[in-house]
Amino acid sequence: MSEHLGFSRSTVYRYLADLCEHGLLAQGSGNAFVLGPKIFSLEYRLRKSDPLTLAGRPIVQSLVEEFGGTALVNRLFRDRFICVEFETSLPEGQETHRRGQPMPLVRGANARAIQAHLPRHRLVRIYEENAAEFAASGLGRDFGELQTKLREVRAAGVCLSDGELRPGIVGIAAPILVGPDTVVGTLGFVDRSDALGDRRRKEIMAQVRLTARILSRQLS
Amino acid sequence: MSEHLGFSRSTVYRYLADLCEHGLLAQGSGNAFVLGPKIFSLEYRLRKSDPLTLAGRPIVQSLVEEFGGTALVNRLFRDRFICVEFETSLPEGQETHRRGQPMPLVRGANARAIQAHLPRHRLVRIYEENAAEFAASGLGRDFGELQTKLREVRAAGVCLSDGELRPGIVGIAAPILVGPDTVVGTLGFVDRSDALGDRRRKEIMAQVRLTARILSRQLS
DNA sequence: CAAGTTTTCCCATTATACGGGATTTTATTA
DNA sequence: TAATAAAATCCCGTATAATGGGAAAACTTG
Incomplete structure (x- = not known):
């Protein structure tokens, strides 16, 4: 040492x-x-005091009860993006996510939900630091293109990615906001692509969007 | 500040x-x-690397599946005694215990299971620092009496307390040992007194003792 | 029990954390 | 919007506390 x-x-x-x-x-x-x-x-103190964790718990549990799969609450810190609460219907040991796990800020539905609500300068920074990965994954060959896509996500209030992070896995995420438009995290849902039909996806997207909004209001 | x-x-x-x-x-x-x-x-690292936590998880889950109630793994640090893994059948928010929570070292089944396997000098220290509480709770008006009781616990390999920590609540605990006789924690089970008949208690005590021994072996 | 290794302890030196105060930023009020 | 007050940040000389060398103690191993 x-x-x-x-x-x-x-x-x-x-x-x-x-x-x-x-x-x-x-x-x-x-x-x-x-x-x-x-x-x-x-961690015990944090869990007992952090409003996002506290308010998120019953929500992820209800979502999983309703739709199966995996639901998570992720929190955005200054530079890190971390899963702070999760619930899954998968058997022990097969989870794709876990409490405390760092989440990607570039690809995937959760990343997109964050990006869509980030102040411009912070988004620019992320884009510049990861330009290669943005380009490689198709979304945003230049910054303008990215912005256009994000504007759509922002309008929809929820977003879906299919196989963007892991092949065969669908992610659905909505931003958690406090105040007028400050993003502090996301509410996410994850499941196997083949387990979710088109109708189901729409249904879940609507629910995730709504529950994220409820969460936002509780925190404001 | x-x-x-x-x-x-x-x-x-x-x-x-x-x-x-x-x-x-x-x-x-x-x-x-x-x-x-x-x-x-x-916490994520700790959870992924700590053998006690890792090995304890499936065990507490199985115990709760089998008997209901609440099962926990507690870890003894130099001076602190903390719940590191727990599972309950109680509805959200009604748990009596939680991960990260400090556990008492004087009263209750878990405390007793630890005490019974502590090297003499460490037990003496605990006794001296909490002499009043020992006396008040009936067990051990002097150190000799405490030792006698602990010898029994040690022989039995498991111990039960009824209402000692909280009225109407039964605790059952067995020590987790590594090496010949070094205690590193306990496996505990908790439920309401009136939910457990005499036969059931015996049954659970046997199981807790056995699973704690399995856990001990896994860690050695 | 002796030789080797690891761990602890002690102290002079140096580096770094501290607090005072100047400067910039943010909030408040007219 | 300007003026004033308050809060937050920055900078730097001083003093304190962290550091590493080396000695002593404790533990291993043959």
Whole structure:
């Protein structure tokens, strides 16, 4: 560790002792270190206090009860986009998503829902940093084209992607907004393409759009 | 904040900026600060890597499927004792326990299961720090009496408490051990007293004991 | 039990975090 | 919209606290 971090051995010992002392690390079996109890308690606090997580839980549960598949709430931080709540009807271990997982900001329905409501300068930044990926995935060979597509998404209030992130998987997502038009996250739904007929997709899109709007209102 | 923490205003601004920078805090709506995205991703890592959590999940699920009620895995850290995995058949919001919640080390079945396998000096310390509570709850007016009781628990490999922590609630717990006799946590089961007849209790105790032993072996 | 290894402890040095104050930005009111 | 007040950010010299070297202690291993 000392080598890897570029600190002297004494310093590494002290660091480890301090981190353990404060519960951020813990000595696991053998001579291994694992993340400590503080992580659990911080997550517990977060879960109990974060309004998005709190309000999102019953919603994702209801969606999955109604339509099967997987439903998730994702939260946008300054630069990261993370799944903060999810529910699935899939058997244990087969989930495609999980709490805490980083979500892509470029491709997929959830990314699109975010992009559509991002202030221009933030969108530009994302576009520039990932120009190659945008071009490769077809949507937006230039920035103008992207904007046109996003304007549609914005008008619709919900968006669908089929096989854009993973082949054979459909994603449906709607933005969660606070205030007039500030996006703080998305409500997403995911299922296998062949499990969802055209009629079903429309139905789910309508529901996701509505529930995301309810969530938005609860937070405002 | 500056007043409360005893730091100058500049320092507090810098702290907040740094913490946000690293994702430990995030600026919430308004001028509030909330725990940041790093908490989610750390918890995610922990969940994916911690063997106790990993191995515990299917077990608590199966127990609840079989017997209803609530099942939990608790992990003992140096000084803290925390629920790291739980499953319940109770409707949302009515759970008595949750992931991340600190568990008591003095009273209740889980506490007893830990105490019974703690090295002497650690038990002494806990006893001394909480002598009043031990005495008040009847078990162990002196250290000798406590030891006698714990010896029984240890022999049985499982223990039951009725209304010891919360009136009308039964707890059943067995220690999770690695190596010859090092306790790292407990497997617990909780339900309403009136929902469990004598026969049922015996049945569950046997199962909890067995599954805790399986868990122990998986970890060793 | 001795040789080797790991861990802890201590202290002088240096680097970096701190707070005061200047500067910029945001909010408030007339 | 301008003027005033308040809040937030930035900058830099000083002082404090983190660092690494090395000695001592504890633990492994042959």
